[in-house]
Amino acid sequence: MLDQLKKTEAPATFTGNRGLELEEPLLFDIGRDDATGVDIDEPAPFASRLGGLERKEPVALPGLSEPETMRHYVRLSRKNYSIDGGIYPLGSCTMKHNPRLNEKMARLEGFADIHPLQPQSTVQGALEVMEQLTHWLLTLTNMHALALSPKAGAHGESCGLMAIKSAIAARGEAATRKTVLVPQSAHGTNPASAALLGFELRTIPAGADGIVHAEAVEPLVGPDVAAIMLTNPNTCGLFERDIAKIAKMVRDAGGYFYCDGANFNAIAGVARPGDFGVDAMHINLHKTFSTPHGGGGPGAGPVALSARLAPFAPAPLLIRERDGLRLKEDVEGTQGFGRITAFHGQMGMFVRALAYMLAHGADGVAQASRDAVLSANYVRVKLRDMMSAPFGDRPCMHEVLFDDAWLNGSGVTTLDFAKAMIDEGYHPMTIYFPLVAHGAMLIEPTESESKASLDLFIATLRNLGERALQGDEAAFHAAPLHAPRRRLDETLAARKPVLRCTQGAA
Amino acid sequence: MRYHPLTNADRSEMRRAIGVADIAELFADMPGGVVENFDLPRGKSEIEVERHLERLAAKNLPASQAPFFVGAGAYRHHVPASVDHLIQRSEFLTSYTPYQPEISQGTLQYLFEFQTQVALLTGMEIANASMYDGSTGCAEAMLMAHRVIKRRKALLSGGLHPHYIDVARTVARLAGDDVVSLAPDVTAAEDLIARIDDSLSCVIVQTPDFFGNLRDLRAIAEACHRHGALLIAVFTEAVSLGLLTSPGAMGADIVVGEGQSIGNSLNFGGPYVGLFATRQEFLRQMPGRLCGATVDTEDRRGYVLTLSTREQHIRRDKATSNICTNSGLCALAFSIHMTLLGGTGLSRLARVNHANAVALKDMLAQVKGVDVLNNSFFNEFTLKVKGDAAALVERLAARGVLAGVPVSRLLPNAGLDDLLLIASTEMNTDEDRATLVAELKGAL
Numbered sequence: 001m002l003d004q005l006k007k008t009e010a011p012a013t014f015t016g017n018r019g020l021e022l023e024e025p026l027l028f029d030i031g032r033d034d035a036t037g038v039d040i041d042e043p044a045p046f047a048s049r050l051g052g053l054e055r056k057e058p059v060a061l062p063g064l065s066e067p068e069t070m071r072h073y074v075r076l077s078r079k080n081y082s083i084d085g086g087i088y089p090l091g092s093c094t095m096k097h098n099p100r101l102n103e104k105m106a107r108l109e110g111f112a113d114i115h116p117l118q119p120q121s122t123v124q125g126a127l128e129v130m131e132q133l134t135h136w137l138l139t140l141t142n143m144h145a146l147a148l149s150p151k152a153g154a155h156g157e158s159c160g161l162m163a164i165k166s167a168i169a170a171r172g173e174a175a176t177r178k179t180v181l182v183p184q185s186a187h188g189t190n191p192a193s194a195a196l197l198g199f200e201l202r203t204i205p206a207g208a209d210g211i212v213h214a215e216a217v218e219p220l221v222g223p224d225v226a227a228i229m230l231t232n233p234n235t236c237g238l239f240e241r242d243i244a245k246i247a248k249m250v251r252d253a254g255g256y257f258y259c260d261g262a263n264f265n266a267i268a269g270v271a272r273p274g275d276f277g278v279d280a281m282h283i284n285l286h287k288t289f290s291t292p293h294g295g296g297g298p299g300a301g302p303v304a305l306s307a308r309l310a311p312f313a314p315a316p317l318l319i320r321e322r323d324g325l326r327l328k329e330d331v332e333g334t335q336g337f338g339r340i341t342a343f344h345g346q347m348g349m350f351v352r353a354l355a356y357m358l359a360h361g362a363d364g365v366a367q368a369s370r371d372a373v374l375s376a377n378y379v380r381v382k383l384r385d386m387m388s389a390p391f392g393d394r395p396c397m398h399e400v401l402f403d404d405a406w407l408n409g410s411g412v413t414t415l416d417f418a419k420a421m422i423d424e425g426y427h428p429m430t431i432y433f434p435l436v437a438h439g440a441m442l443i444e445p446t447e448s449e450s451k452a453s454l455d456l457f458i459a460t461l462r463n464l465g466e467r468a469l470q471g472d473e474a475a476f477h478a479a480p481l482h483a484p485r486r487r488l489d490e491t492l493a494a495r496k497p498v499l500r501c502t503q504g505a506a
Numbered sequence: 507m508r509y510h511p512l513t514n515a516d517r518s519e520m521r522r523a524i525g526v527a528d529i530a531e532l533f534a535d536m537p538g539g540v541v542e543n544f545d546l547p548r549g550k551s552e553i554e555v556e557r558h559l560e561r562l563a564a565k566n567l568p569a570s571q572a573p574f575f576v577g578a579g580a581y582r583h584h585v586p587a588s589v590d591h592l593i594q595r596s597e598f599l600t601s602y603t604p605y606q607p608e609i610s611q612g613t614l615q616y617l618f619e620f621q622t623q624v625a626l627l628t629g630m631e632i633a634n635a636s637m638y639d640g641s642t643g644c645a646e647a648m649l650m651a652h653r654v655i656k657r658r659k660a661l662l663s664g665g666l667h668p669h670y671i672d673v674a675r676t677v678a679r680l681a682g683d684d685v686v687s688l689a690p691d692v693t694a695a696e697d698l699i700a701r702i703d704d705s706l707s708c709v710i711v712q713t714p715d716f717f718g719n720l721r722d723l724r725a726i727a728e729a730c731h732r733h734g735a736l737l738i739a740v741f742t743e744a745v746s747l748g749l750l751t752s753p754g755a756m757g758a759d760i761v762v763g764e765g766q767s768i769g770n771s772l773n774f775g776g777p778y779v780g781l782f783a784t785r786q787e788f789l790r791q792m793p794g795r796l797c798g799a800t801v802d803t804e805d806r807r808g809y810v811l812t813l814s815t816r817e818q819h820i821r822r823d824k825a826t827s828n829i830c831t832n833s834g835l836c837a838l839a840f841s842i843h844m845t846l847l848g849g850t851g852l853s854r855l856a857r858v859n860h861a862n863a864v865a866l867k868d869m870l871a872q873v874k875g876v877d878v879l880n881n882s883f884f885n886e887f888t889l890k891v892k893g894d895a896a897a898l899v900e901r902l903a904a905r906g907v908l909a910g911v912p913v914s915r916l917l918p919n920a921g922l923d924d925l926l927l928i929a930s931t932e933m934n935t936d937e938d939r940a941t942l943v944a945e946l947k948g949a950l
Contacts, residue, residue: 484611490810
């Protein structure tokens with residue numbers, strides 16, 4: 001009887017659900033205009049002071065009762081992969097463990113329920129959090145000043161480049177010094193940030209070994225160069241070993257060195273960017289210091305500045321005075337370049353990042369970097385005989401880059417391979433980035449994986465690789481079969497954009 | 507260290523597999539070698555971290571411990587317990603940007619629903635998946651108008667939040683664009699229409715404005731359109747949209763604002779969530795992440811991030827913006843709270859806010875030495891007091907009352923030292939109002 005049942009293919013179900021795999025309709029299909037999950041009493045009659053601007057029609061937004069709301073979002077949540085549920089080896093994204101202690105601390109009433117504009121005498125503890133975070137980040141980077149307010153990495157890039165542009169203007173070179181050097185392997189945000197500020201881009205060719213060579217930069221440096229933007233370790237997972245030389249070259253020629261700190265997690269507590277001649281570097285608190293990614297934000301990207309850029313830092317400025325801390329909320333009387341966001345930055349993320357650093361200590365931060373690098377290299381040596389590396393067999397930092405040369409002739413693409421990983425219960429690595437590697441697969445295991453987890457991950461990739469090379473092409477094209485959805489038509493989505501429900505036709 | 511699963515035995519086994527005797531060999535490329543002995547403390551246990559941070563938190567005066575009337579761009583509203591519970595689900599909290607849509611449908615579907623909610627709330631056709639906050643969204647809206655209209659000059663109302671003005675001015679100055687920002691406009695008396703001409707790409711107007719006044723945007727929208735410019739409508743109090751004619755219905759071309767009021771705590775200023783909506787025709791010039799509906803290979807409906815050809819990771823220096831995250835979890839909190847409220851609940855919440863503000867205004871009208879300057883308002887208004895408002899606020903804070911925001915804090919040296927912004931939400935009780943009025947009388 002059991003044998004017979006084993007052979008039975010699962011038939012389609014009436015609901016479309018399969019056990020714990022549940023379909024969930026759109027809010028707009030299940031909500032009702034008069035349903036609500038919040039009990040609010042109608043106020044007693046009063047004379048409104050809306051100056052005739054009262055809304056004539058009701059707000060046509062569907063509501064749900066509290067139990068329906070819980071069910072809707074719990075069911076949606078179950079269609080997501082998460083770091084809590086499994087290894088999330090997205091290179092360049094740093095999906096490490098998010099300690100729940102940090103969530104608890106950020107929710108302390110003394111942090112979560114204070115207003116950015118209540119008197120500063122009533123928020124001295126919050127300002128101390130900012131001061132301590134600043135101390136930690138400046139010590140770890142050996143830099144001079146910290147701009148806390150950038151809301152994310154790209155916002156930090158804007159902030160750093162604004163400081164650079166202001167410093168150049170202060171020297172009277174605004175009209176002539178307009179070029180920013182960016183390597184081919186850079187994050188797309190680097191050229192985008194520079195272009196938005198009116199800089200002209202010049203691309204630094206990548207070396208055959210995946211790093212930027214001082215000799216390649218030298219001919220590009222001149223009196224027109226405002227800055228160079230380098231990611232270090234770079235997006236190929238390699239340390240830019242010419243960094244100090246390149247920094248000196250650019251600085252000697254009157255330019256500034258912007259370091260994209262997205263990969264600071266490889267070297268935090270082990271090396272100090274300030275020692276390499278960095279003038280500005282954003283620090284993604286949501287990467288290195290583990291504030292949760294939250295499905296795509298909120299992030300936080302404070303910018304560490306060198307002594308020569310520090311005077312140009314934006315408002316607000318945190319100042320220690322005799323009777324306590326003060327936030328100076330404008331740039332009056334300074335050379336600061338202005339303001340880049342309302343209020344003071346991502347306080348909720350500052351608390352989480354500080355909790356992370358306090359828990360780790362300097363020793364723990366260094367251990368995290370060492371383990372991240374160790375784990376990436378372990379994955380590298382266990383896969384190198386099967387997969388191909390674009391820049392040869394050499395040690396990497398916190399992430400290991402493969403390309404698709406090893407799949408040549410198999411009919412399986414990087415995308416197919418990634419989708420097959422989904423069926424095995426894994427979130428794929430970063431694919432097709434960086435652009436300098438053909439069919440790139442960038443794996444960042446982080447320090448949060450046990451050796452058993454790494455071993456199973458490696459064994460799975462080896463098994464998939466063997467199947468790909470043995471001609472199991474069709475299965476790869478069909479993948480994923482076991483996710484909440486099969487492959488989605490992204491071309492259709494872009495060609496005929498449907499960006500919202502149309503009422504009644506949702 | 508409790509967050510690190512590798513044991514020393516694991517580490518040495520892994521080093522052996524890699525073929526290095528010492529981990530330092532993997533850091534050999536670093537100029538100067540490995541740095542040791544940072545002057546920083548050693549790691550702490552969970553108990554010690556809690557003690558450390560609880561001590562700092564205790565030095566602050568949270569809103570719950572004081573009659574609280576502080577607004578000016580961030581508002582204290584009630585957040586239902588289910589909201590904060592749901593956003594802490596592992597699958598929402600610890601997932602990344604939904605780059606692999608087949609295993610990210612949870613995030614993608616709520617973004618699709620969020621976009622719809624924002625579009626309906628603002629009276630616009632489309633909305634994006636959120637910006638960092640209202641102020642950065644406002645600057646992005648200005649840059650978008652420059653791209654759409656192909657002019658590079660913006661006119662900013664004197665009723666716009668001063669921080670929003672500062673952010674827009676900073677971006678414009680450094681990008682080489684023109685900005686005209688009008689003087690602080692306490693009573694909504696400025697004549698914007700007279701300043702609109704063919705050189706402008708956009709006019710940016712906030713309602714309810716920084717001083718609490720409600721603004722009719724219709725004539726301004728018409729004037730903008732006569733001159734080929736866009737009207738950008740800004741709000742900092744999203745709850746107001748439950749009671750007021752939507753900016754879309756008044757002719758706005760881009761609506762941008764702060765969504766913190768719905769679902770998100772004060773958090774000392776961040777993280778918040780920027781709402782951004784516009785007309786369908788401007789879709790391709792819109793900044794930020796977008797989620798769209800599509801189908802999978804079995805023709806089942808699903809969602810993906812789309813139109814990324816506008817974005818930095820594809821377009822690099824030709825991108826519409828350098829933004830590469832949204833404010834995902836805050837957008838989720840907004841969306842859940844909005845779902846709990848529904849249109850009916852939102853309108854009622856907005857009426858309670860307005861009623862409380864009206865009640866407070868009527869009480870303050872009886873106090874000698876203060877004047878409410880607004881003809882119209884939603885849940886915040888400007889009070890003219892005798893003497894220095896900042897000093898008054900400090901005196902009241904010392905007595906345990908958080909009375910509001912002195913205008914001079916955001917507009918120093920503007921001759922507005924006697925103005926105080928007072929906000930009143932559903933969180934305020936009759937007792938709060940009575941305490942404020944009594945303490946004000948005592949302090950004046």
